[in-house]
Amino acid sequence: NAGVTQTPKFRVLKTGQSMTLLCAQDMNHEYMYWYRQDPGMGLRLIHYSVGEGTTAKGEVPDGYNVSRLKKQNFLLGLESAAPSQTSVYFCASSEGQGARWGTDTQYFGPGTRLTVL
Amino acid sequence: AQSVTQLGSHVSVSEGALVLLRCNYSSSVPPYLFWYVQYPNQGLQLLLKYTTGATLVKGINGFEAEFKKSETSFHLTKPSAHMSDAAEYFCAVTPTGGFKTIFGAGTRLFVKA
Numbered sequence: 001n002a003g004v005t006q007t008p009k010f011r012v013l014k015t016g017q018s019m020t021l022l023c024a025q026d027m028n029h030e031y032m033y034w035y036r037q038d039p040g041m042g043l044r045l046i047h048y049s050v051g052e053g054t055t056a057k058g059e060v061p062d063g064y065n066v067s068r069l070k071k072q073n074f075l076l077g078l079e080s081a082a083p084s085q086t087s088v089y090f091c092a093s094s095e096g097q098g099a100r101w102g103t104d105t106q107y108f109g110p111g112t113r114l115t116v117l
Numbered sequence: 118a119q120s121v122t123q124l125g126s127h128v129s130v131s132e133g134a135l136v137l138l139r140c141n142y143s144s145s146v147p148p149y150l151f152w153y154v155q156y157p158n159q160g161l162q163l164l165l166k167y168t169t170g171a172t173l174v175k176g177i178n179g180f181e182a183e184f185k186k187s188e189t190s191f192h193l194t195k196p197s198a199h200m201s202d203a204a205e206y207f208c209a210v211t212p213t214g215g216f217k218t219i220f221g222a223g224t225r226l227f228v229k230a
Binding site for chain 2: 004031035040041042043044045048058059090092094102103104105106107108109110111
């Protein structure tokens, strides 16, 4: 049981390049999330999904797109990377039974450190 | 809008000393409350959470937190710090009936030998 895994662990992009971050979970969780972590700002929600085939915008969605074609995978895309997107990106998942009420525990992946030059 | 304030971006304690990390939230309706810990180069993991019931919540690694509605606080404590407790700690809230968790800015705990 690997939990939540993220690929890649590190990436350096040039401004304007595109990339996709992959998140996979093997816990059969319904809900999945993408966050970015910046110094002094905690975690901010980019996009989330409440089930296979669904996605929704979070707090800071601009410049990112997501897809959830399979229940276990949640992809985060950057179409045209900008230096402001330099950050550490975390994927998380939660069961969903308690999520609608706010009581779910989120399980986090190890993160992807992205630098945009 | 909900917000979470963690007092002190850095806290330093000696090994064996009391750990106290402060968290206050703003909400007219008490939310659900969480503490997560992040060890270096790792993702966050749950320490403890308050949803309903007893206001003193015990978590892993000897940590506990008390929900005080009158003070809108959820401070994290541990009686005796260990070197392995050095990490970043995040307080988080989820509004009742919602599921978008709001994280505080984090407090980095340093433990001196």
